[in-house]
Amino acid sequence: KEDLxxxxxxxxxxxxxxxxxxxxxxxxxxxxxxxYNEIDLQSRAxxxxxxxAGQGATWVASLANRLTLGLSNGDLEVGGSLANLTIxxxxxxxxxxxxxxxxxxxxxxxxxxxARSLEQFRQxxxxxxxxxxxxxxxxxxxxxxxxxSFSSSVSGYLGLVQEVQRIRNQEANVAxxxxxxxxxxxxxxxxRIGNRLQVDQARQALYNxxxxxxxxxxxxxxxxDRYKLFLGLPPDLPVQVKDQYIENFRLTDxxxxxxxxxxxxxxxxxxxxxTSIVLSELEEYGQQTLEMKNLLxxxxxxxxxxxxxxxxxxxERKKWLQSLRExxxxxxxxxxxxxxxxxxxxxxxxxxxxxxxxxxxxxxxQWEILSKIVEGLSSLPFEKAKRELASQVNELAGLVLExxxxxxxxxxESVSMVEVSVDAKKAHQTASELRLDWMNAxxxxxxxxxxxxxxxDDLRTDLDVVLSGDLGSDSIGxxxxxxxxxxxxVGIELDTPLSKVRERNRYQESxxxxxxxxxxxxxxxxxxLLSFRQHARLSKLYQxxxxxxxxxxxxxxxxxxxxxxxxxxxxxPGKNSQFGATxxxxxxxxxxxxxxxSNSFLSVWIGYEAMRMRLTYDLGAMRLSENGIxxxxxxxxxxxxxx
Numbered sequence: 001k002e003d004l005x006x007x008x009x010x011x012x013x014x015x016x017x018x019x020x021x022x023x024x025x026x027x028x029x030x031x032x033x034x035x036y037n038e039i040d041l042q043s044r045a046x047x048x049x050x051x052x053a054g055q056g057a058t059w060v061a062s063l064a065n066r067l068t069l070g071l072s073n074g075d076l077e078v079g080g081s082l083a084n085l086t087i088x089x090x091x092x093x094x095x096x097x098x099x100x101x102x103x104x105x106x107x108x109x110x111x112x113x114x115a116r117s118l119e120q121f122r123q124x125x126x127x128x129x130x131x132x133x134x135x136x137x138x139x140x141x142x143x144x145x146x147x148x149s150f151s152s153s154v155s156g157y158l159g160l161v162q163e164v165q166r167i168r169n170q171e172a173n174v175a176x177x178x179x180x181x182x183x184x185x186x187x188x189x190x191x192r193i194g195n196r197l198q199v200d201q202a203r204q205a206l207y208n209x210x211x212x213x214x215x216x217x218x219x220x221x222x223x224x225d226r227y228k229l230f231l232g233l234p235p236d237l238p239v240q241v242k243d244q245y246i247e248n249f250r251l252t253d254x255x256x257x258x259x260x261x262x263x264x265x266x267x268x269x270x271x272x273x274x275t276s277i278v279l280s281e282l283e284e285y286g287q288q289t290l291e292m293k294n295l296l297x298x299x300x301x302x303x304x305x306x307x308x309x310x311x312x313x314x315x316e317r318k319k320w321l322q323s324l325r326e327x328x329x330x331x332x333x334x335x336x337x338x339x340x341x342x343x344x345x346x347x348x349x350x351x352x353x354x355x356x357x358x359x360x361x362x363x364x365x366q367w368e369i370l371s372k373i374v375e376g377l378s379s380l381p382f383e384k385a386k387r388e389l390a391s392q393v394n395e396l397a398g399l400v401l402e403x404x405x406x407x408x409x410x411x412x413e414s415v416s417m418v419e420v421s422v423d424a425k426k427a428h429q430t431a432s433e434l435r436l437d438w439m440n441a442x443x444x445x446x447x448x449x450x451x452x453x454x455x456x457d458d459l460r461t462d463l464d465v466v467l468s469g470d471l472g473s474d475s476i477g478x479x480x481x482x483x484x485x486x487x488x489x490v491g492i493e494l495d496t497p498l499s500k501v502r503e504r505n506r507y508q509e510s511x512x513x514x515x516x517x518x519x520x521x522x523x524x525x526x527x528x529l530l531s532f533r534q535h536a537r538l539s540k541l542y543q544x545x546x547x548x549x550x551x552x553x554x555x556x557x558x559x560x561x562x563x564x565x566x567x568x569x570x571x572x573p574g575k576n577s578q579f580g581a582t583x584x585x586x587x588x589x590x591x592x593x594x595x596x597x598s599n600s601f602l603s604v605w606i607g608y609e610a611m612r613m614r615l616t617y618d619l620g621a622m623r624l625s626e627n628g629i630x631x632x633x634x635x636x637x638x639x640x641x642x643x
Contacts, residue, residue: 003139004118007111014104020051023062043067048084056100057089086468088493093460102454106447113443114139116436123622126630129231131610132156135617136437144444144520145437147527150534150618154610160227161243162606163220165250166599170213172252172404173595175260176560177206179397180587182267183567186394187579189271198584205588248415249602251408251553255299256400259292263397270390279378282386286374289393293367299403300363303356306410310349313414318342320416324547329540340547348413348554355406359399366396401564405557408598412553417546417605419635420612422536427619428529434620441524448510448517455510458503462495528618535615542608549601556597559590612636 024047032039048062064082094100117139124136132155135148154162181202187193225235233239266285269277321340324330330339370392377385432438471486563586566579615636616622623631 001118004111004114007107007114007139010107011104011111014107018052018101018104020049022049023047052100054089055097056094057087059085059087061085081472083471084468086466089465089467090463091465092463093457094462096457099454099457102450106450109443109447113440116440117145120436122624122628123617126622126624126628127613127617128156130157130630131613132159133610133614135614144517144524145441147524147531150531150538150611150614152538152607152611154606155223156227157241158245158606158610160220160224160241161246162602163216163223164241164243165246165602167213167216167220168250168252168254168257169595169598169602170209170216172257173591174206174209174213175257175264176401176404176591177202177209177588178264179260179401180567180584180591181206182264182271182397183394184584184587186267186271186390187567193579193583195581198579198581202584202588205592246602246606248411249605251411251598252404253299253302253407255295255302256404256407259295259299259400260397260404262292263289263393263400267390267393267397270386270393277386279382279385282382282389283374283377285393286370286377286389289396290367290370290374292396296363296400296403299407300356300360303359303403303407303410306407306414307353307356310352310410310414313416314345314349316416317345317413320419321345321547323419324544327540327544329544345413348409352406352410352413355402356410359403359406362399363403366392366399370396398564402561405561409554409557412550412557412601415550415605417543417608418612418632419637420539420543420608420615421637422532422539422615424529424532424536427532427535431528431532431618431620432525435528435618436620438524438528438620441521445517445521448514452507452510452514455503455507459500459507462493464493466491466493531618535611535618538611539608539615542604542611545604546601546608549597549604552597553594553601556590556594560587560594563587563590 024045026043026045028041028043030039030041044064044066046062046064048060050058050060052058062084064084089095098105117137121136121138124134124138127136128134132153133151135150137145181199184193184199184202188196188199193199224239224241228235228237228239266289269275270282270285321342324340373385373388373392377389380388466489468489468491469487563583566583567587613622613630616630616633619636621633623633625631
């Protein structure tokens with residue numbers, strides 16, 4: 001804004017310079033002759049106006065008067081007055097309205113260019129705040145703008161919310177690892193795991209997960225402090241990151257994560273062999289478990305809402321899958337027409353509906369059984385009551401984990417992308433009409449041509465017609481002008497230098513600079529076309545990776561579910577009741593794979609959204625509200641890239 005203001009000051013000066021400007025001046029001098037003692041003080045005053053008019057004509061209108069004061073004898077003599085008007089009209093060099101107004105024109109063109117640059121800077125600043133990448137150069141005056149390539153790395157606000165969700169995913173992973181460790185310890189105590197190594201492997205994975213969670217939180221705080229400095233805020237100012245923008249990517253319900261943590265703590269207290277508990281404490285643990293009923297009921301209701309959203313999204317998801325299936329690059333990946341089938345999506349939605357109804361029924365039975373056990377704890381032998389309560393709470397933990405995985409699956413299938421289809425040539429044509437820096441680039445090229453024209457005018461000879469008129473008065477009637485004391489002069493002034501080497505060199509230099517500007521302009525145009533070709537490739541890449549990442553998360557959820565079911569399998573009569581040697585490792589790997597796949601799924605979507613924002617900027621179609629917030633245009637199609 002300051003640079004724009006300074007360029008506006010240049011315009012005001014150039015306009016002032018071309019308007020009639022007043023001037024006034026007074027001079028005085030003391031005069032003494034050597035042979036006389038008299039000292040006279042003579043002063044002359046002049047005032048008038050000067051300006052430019054017509055085809056470069058300059059004019060000066062002035063009024064002058066003389067006053068003599070005798071310092072020795074006090075005599076006062078008022079001299080004659082003179083009114084003058086002089087008009088000079090160039091005939092060759094500078095004989096053009098465009099030439100003498102060129103400085104004003106250039107100042108106005110620079111102001112317009114800077115106004116465009118300021119608006120584009122607002123757009124670039126929004127991208128910098130949200131994505132951490134600013135393609136705008138700001139107000140820079142004359143010159144050819146540059147095209148900065150799109151960076152796939154995302155920071156800024158989107159980077160912060162991405163870190164927030166990654167921390168949530170890590171917290172959910174730690175809760176699941178704790179739950180798995182509790183189940184493995186129970187299986188080891190029951191003799192179903194013959195090697196303590198599996199339990200230690202699960203414990204080590206938990207420690208690694210907790211360490212990673214602490215590191216992620218510390219990294220987020222450091223990143224947030226740097227972001228506050230970028231916004232001009234003190235780093236110690238309390239700031240909360242609002243993350244509704246990625247609400248759909250909260251695959252794990254925070255309520256369920258908290259409940260898993262509470263259940264794990266209760267199981268550790270109930271099963272801890274080193275701590276002796278009494279019946280009253282056991283009953284209290286049972287009551288604490290029953291108090292979780294309302295929260296789990298709330299999460300079940302949330303599952304039903306998520307299923308409703310998935311049902312609403314199914315038509316859009318089917319269209320999306322169909323468009324992916326029609327792409328030619330699938331064959332390059334070894335994927336045929338059977339990939340991304342709508343029937344698979346329908347089957348998955350149907351399975352999730354059945355699972356949700358089954359979970360609702362099982363939770364109802366679970367609460368009934370758990371209530372009876374808690375009520376009858378006092379009538380059972382203490383050790384048996386302890387085992388039955390631990391077994392039932394463990395069953396509840398398994399159901400909570402399954403509910404968490406089911407909600408994650410439903411939310412996973414509900415997430416969609418805003419469609420982007422880029423035709424590089426059509427987008428290039430749209431940008432040529434809408435991009436502000438492209439307008440400035442064309443203006444810069446024209447400015448180079450205008451400078452060439454000015455340099456060529458300097459090669460012409462100075463030939464001026466001068467019209468001058470005086471109207472004076474004698475010393476007695478100062479201010480009373482008499483026609484007989486006036487004069488009128490008309491003349492021609494010719495200034496032909498013997499050499500124009502300097503002007504010739506400037507002209508040759510301007511021709512070369514014009515060709516340089518032309519090449520820069522062509523490079524600028526080609527760079528924009530290159531950026532749209534990159535957008536076309538990246539949009540297709542992100543769209544395909546998004547579905548592949550979704551499939552990876554889906555597969556990781558299935559692996560965790562299978563590993564959980566394996567731990568909950570009851571021993572079969574006549575067969576070895578021990579789990580396999582890799583049970584713990586398989587479960588830990590499945591949980592870590594789920595964490596990595598969830599983070600990758602979010603990362604692809606965040607990168608796609610950042611690219612979509614940058615695409616609207618590159619098209620010149622980005623629109624901001626008065627508060628500088630992006631107005632999402634929705635789908636960007638190759639047939640209508642200006643939307």
